[in-house]
Amino acid sequence: MTYTHPNIKYSLYKEPNTLLHLDGSSEFSTTQIPKTLRRTSSKTIRQTCDQASSAMTDKVKELLSKCLQAKDMAHCPYSQFPVGAAILTEDGAIITGCNVENASYGLTVCAERTAIQRAVAEGHKKFKAIAVTCDIKDNFVGPCGACRQVLMEFGSNWIVYLTKPDGSYKETSLSELLPLAFSSEHLAKDG
Numbered sequence: 001m002t003y004t005h006p007n008i009k010y011s012l013y014k015e016p017n018t019l020l021h022l023d024g025s026s027e028f029s030t031t032q033i034p035k036t037l038r039r040t041s042s043k044t045i046r047q048t049c050d051q052a053s054s055a056m057t058d059k060v061k062e063l064l065s066k067c068l069q070a071k072d073m074a075h076c077p078y079s080q081f082p083v084g085a086a087i088l089t090e091d092g093a094i095i096t097g098c099n100v101e102n103a104s105y106g107l108t109v110c111a112e113r114t115a116i117q118r119a120v121a122e123g124h125k126k127f128k129a130i131a132v133t134c135d136i137k138d139n140f141v142g143p144c145g146a147c148r149q150v151l152m153e154f155g156s157n158w159i160v161y162l163t164k165p166d167g168s169y170k171e172t173s174l175s176e177l178l179p180l181a182f183s184s185e186h187l188a189k190d191g
């Protein structure tokens with residue numbers, strides 16, 4: 001399996017401030033090494049990195065790659081802020097989306113909502129994960145509030161990969177991004 005995005009460099013976000021790149025490099029420094037590893041040897045750290053790296057499945061790599069590719073398709077002549085999203089369905093399909101802006105600004109649709117609406121239209125309603133990315137290099141950026149609510153319509157058990165342009169990512173969850181969410185359960189009259 002090959003991934004074609006020119007900028008992709010698969011990485012695993014393991015701990016806060018700790019980026020482990022699959023190309024062998026890392027952003028570990030003495031102060032960034034987690035407490036549990038500070039008294040261990042570099043060999044042990046490397047073994048830990050290898051184990052963590054092997055845990056990232058090919059499917060996640062593909063999801064990240066498709067997410068980055070989707071960003072390149074964005075229609076954003078007004079904001080110049082391209083966003084890409086890729087959704088992993090329960091049966092293993094990957095559905096992508098990008099932001100689609102409009103001269104009537106309020107009609108703009110985010111990448112995440114483009115992807116979810118496309119997925120539903122193609123017959124998918126059960127999802128495992130979503131990867132999102134934009135051009136911001138220094139921070140992991142999450143979906144806007146509106147998109148979090150739209151994703152929540154299909155359950156709270158989504159894994160969310162906040163992905164930088166270089167392919168490094170932070171793994172979080174929809175329930176973490178949107179706690180105490182409003183859902184269909186609240187529509188029950190006796191609830």
Ligand SMILES: [Zn+2]
Pocket residue numbers: 110111112113143144145146147148
């Ligand atoms: Zn949004």
